Amino acid sequence: MEIASFQDFWTLVVDVWKNGLFGIPLSNGLIAFGIFALFMLFRNLMTRFVLAAVKRAAVRTKTDIDDRVVEAITDPVRFIPVVMGVFFATSVLDMSADMAAFFYNLNRSLVAFTLFWILYRAVTPMGTVLQNAPRGFLTSEMVEWMVKAAKIAFFLLGAATILELWGIAVGPIIAGLGLFGVAVALGAQDLFKNLIAGLFVIGEKRFFAGDWIQVDGVVEGTVEHIGFRTTMVRRFDKAPVFVPNSKLSDNAVTNFQRMTHRRIKWIIGVEYRTTKEQLRTIRDAIEATILESDDFAHPPEVSTFVRIDAFSDSSIDILLYCFTRTTNWGEWLAIKEKLALQIKDIVEGAGTGFAFPSRSLYLESLPDAPEPFPLSLQKQADASDASPRASAENTQKHK
Numbered sequence: 001m002e003i004a005s006f007q008d009f010w011t012l013v014v015d016v017w018k019n020g021l022f023g024i025p026l027s028n029g030l031i032a033f034g035i036f037a038l039f040m041l042f043r044n045l046m047t048r049f050v051l052a053a054v055k056r057a058a059v060r061t062k063t064d065i066d067d068r069v070v071e072a073i074t075d076p077v078r079f080i081p082v083v084m085g086v087f088f089a090t091s092v093l094d095m096s097a098d099m100a101a102f103f104y105n106l107n108r109s110l111v112a113f114t115l116f117w118i119l120y121r122a123v124t125p126m127g128t129v130l131q132n133a134p135r136g137f138l139t140s141e142m143v144e145w146m147v148k149a150a151k152i153a154f155f156l157l158g159a160a161t162i163l164e165l166w167g168i169a170v171g172p173i174i175a176g177l178g179l180f181g182v183a184v185a186l187g188a189q190d191l192f193k194n195l196i197a198g199l200f201v202i203g204e205k206r207f208f209a210g211d212w213i214q215v216d217g218v219v220e221g222t223v224e225h226i227g228f229r230t231t232m233v234r235r236f237d238k239a240p241v242f243v244p245n246s247k248l249s250d251n252a253v254t255n256f257q258r259m260t261h262r263r264i265k266w267i268i269g270v271e272y273r274t275t276k277e278q279l280r281t282i283r284d285a286i287e288a289t290i291l292e293s294d295d296f297a298h299p300p301e302v303s304t305f306v307r308i309d310a311f312s313d314s315s316i317d318i319l320l321y322c323f324t325r326t327t328n329w330g331e332w333l334a335i336k337e338k339l340a341l342q343i344k345d346i347v348e349g350a351g352t353g354f355a356f357p358s359r360s361l362y363l364e365s366l367p368d369a370p371e372p373f374p375l376s377l378q379k380q381a382d383a384s385d386a387s388p389r390a391s392a393e394n395t396q397k398h399k
Contacts, residue, residue, distance in 0.1 A: 032089035039085030047078055068125035076117040083110040109162045116158030123150045141202045141209065141226045148228075190244070194229045197249035202226060206248070211257035218247050261297050261323035262332045268343065269315030274352040279308055283318060285346040290322050295335045297323045315355030 051074060058066040087110075090103040127147035160170045207213050207223050213233065214220040221235040230242040270282065287306040290296045298304065302323040309319035320343075324335050347354060 028093050031092050035092065036085040036089040039081045039088070043078060043081035043085075046081060051077065065125060065129055068128055069122065072121040072125050073118050076114055076121055079114055079117070083107070083114055086110060105165050105167075108165045112158065112161045112165065116154050116161070120151055120154045120158070123147050123154065144226075145199075145202060145228075190246075191229060194245040198226065198228055198231070198245035200249050201231070201245055206253050207255050207257070211255055214254040214256065215243070215248060215251050218251060219243050257327075259327045261302055261325060262327050262329075263323050264320065264336060264339070266320040267309065268318040268320060268347075269312060269355040270318065270347060271353050271355045272314075272316060274316060274350075278350045278352050279316065279318075281350045282346055282352075283308065285350075286318070286320060286343055289339070289342050289346070295324055295326070295338075297325050312355075314358045 130143045219241045221233045225232045305321040310317045
């Protein structure tokens with residue numbers, strides 16, 4: 001049996017050094033590892049100095065948009081040295097054709113992933129820019145939907161790009177998903193109906209987040225969020241209601257938030273004993289109170305009426321029809337209260353009073369009442385009672 005020599009051992013070491021793993025020499029592997037480690041060090045230095053300096057510069061600006069952008073793309077930018085390290089490390093490796101093709105696709109995939117990651121993260125601050133712009137065609141709800149749609153689009157495009165780089169055909173997958181989507185759509189018609197309805201609600205600008213709306217038989221409250229399928233409306237008892245968008249698209253929606261003014265319509269009833277002069281005094285005083293106050297909108301901006309309206313069953317009615325400038329409910333209630341107190345002073349100052357519902361009943365006869373006793377019979381009864389009494393008195397006298 002032949003005993004291996006030191007030369008044989010050294011030959012084995014040299015073979016491993018030259019061939020290494022997957023035919024890659026270990027020397028090249030160590031060089032590649034060193035290059036990758038240098039880029040990792042560069043990554044830490046870039047984070048500590050470069051990105052920190054960029055953040056400080058963004059903070060010193062007047063707007064916060066650049067702060068949001070820098071914060072959003074920080075992680076993708078920190079990933080760039082990793083991509084560069086992999087690229088330069090693999091470039092020094094002496095690989096076979098199959099391994100070279102694998103690392104070539106890997107590097108391309110990392111570059112595509114980084115680019116789409118930056119775009120995905122940058123969508124949110126760009127949406128903030130659009131939301132802060134003067135409200136025109138694009139509303140905040142439309143911007144929110146656009147941001148969500150853009151994120152989904154960048155994610156799908158990035159995934160399709162990476163799959164294509166690895167030789168995976170995306171067309172047949174999309175075709176298969178299309179057939180699958182048709183099958184799903186048949187069972188999820190309500191989902192797509194609400195999705196399309198939400199687009200119509202936002203496109204028609206029926207309401208925005210924060211608006212007070214009312215849908216008869218459905219909900220009344222404040223809109224908090226318009227989603228893809230449902231809209232969350234918080235009722236005045238603070239309970240959230242998730243309404244399908246189709247309910248808000250197909251039904252009539254009253255948007256109280258867009259009122260230009262708030263209306264006050266009262267019927268003021270005064271007593272029938274009120275004279276014509278008193279009625280004129282009351283009417284003119286109420287009208288002057290409204291027209292002289294800045295709390296109320298005045299003609300021709302709105303219609304304002306104070307008129308003797310009708311003769312009701314128990315009152316003479318005065319119609320009061322006016323609008324306040326404020327649409328805030330609390331302020332409107334305070335103005336109504338102030339006006340009510342002023343009207344009370346006006347009516348009492350005119351020497352009359354407010355009427356209250358009353359009804360008079362006139363009875364010709366009472367059912368099942370006892371018959372009246374005839375007066376003639378009553379006199380005869382009195383006379384008969386008096387005769388025995390008189391005889392008894394005369395007898396007593398004679399005795």
